[in-house]
Amino acid sequence: MATAIYxxxxxxxxxxxxxxxxxxxxxxxxxxxxxxxxxxxxxxRHVKGLPVKDRCQFSFYCDGRSDVPRExxxxxxxxxxxxxxxxxxxxxxxxxxxALYYHASWMEIWPKWSQEKRRxxxxxxxxxxx
Numbered sequence: 001m002a003t004a005i006y007x008x009x010x011x012x013x014x015x016x017x018x019x020x021x022x023x024x025x026x027x028x029x030x031x032x033x034x035x036x037x038x039x040x041x042x043x044x045r046h047v048k049g050l051p052v053k054d055r056c057q058f059s060f061y062c063d064g065r066s067d068v069p070r071e072x073x074x075x076x077x078x079x080x081x082x083x084x085x086x087x088x089x090x091x092x093x094x095x096x097x098x099a100l101y102y103h104a105s106w107m108e109i110w111p112k113w114s115q116e117k118r119r120x121x122x123x124x125x126x127x128x129x130x
Contacts, residue, residue, distance in 0.1 A: 001085070004041045006069050006078040007060030009126065015095060016124035017078065021085040023099045023128065030100060037086075096120060099128035 001024055009020040027033035027040040034040050044056025051062035060067060069075035085092075096102075097120050103111050105125050117129035 001037045001041065002075065002078040002082040003067055003069070004058055004060065005081055006071075006075050007067065008058060009124075010071065010074040010078065012124040012126065014077075014081070016126060017081055018085065019095045019099070019123045019126065019128060020102065021081060022089075022094050022096050023102055025085060025089050026094065026096065026098055026100055033100070095123065096128045098130050101129040102126045 001021055004024060005017050005021050009017045012020075024037055024040050028035055028037060034043055041058055042051070042056070042061060043058075044062055045052040053062055053064050056062035069078075099120050101113065101117055103114060103126070105122060105127050114127070114129060120128045120130055122128070
């Protein structure tokens with residue numbers, strides 16, 4: 001989860017990073033998605049055990065670039081937030097109100113699926129949907 005929070009939202013506020021993590025956790029509880037954090041983050045098409053470029057749920061995971069964090073302080077924050085989210089997931093309020101999807105609002109072309117989902121809120125540059 002820390003790597004996903006880092007790559008998906010390292011430039012966002014703490015609330016934005018928490019919202020990304022909570023969306024991952026929401027997916028683990030939904031029958032349509034894998035039941036583990038790693039399963040959710042790595043969901044997508046794979047060939048011979050490797051993700052197919054641009055064919056997965058989280059863009060950082062299958063963009064063909066290294067997933068090794070390059071900013072130690074930002075990654076440390078993502079690690080701390082991940083630990084906190086996993087420890088508090090059963091009692092902390094969900095900032096996203098149950099979001100299962102999100103995308104960056106700065107994208108020039110919004111995903112086709114965004115027209116079919118119910119928009120819940122926007123935190124920083126991410127728009128969250130159910």
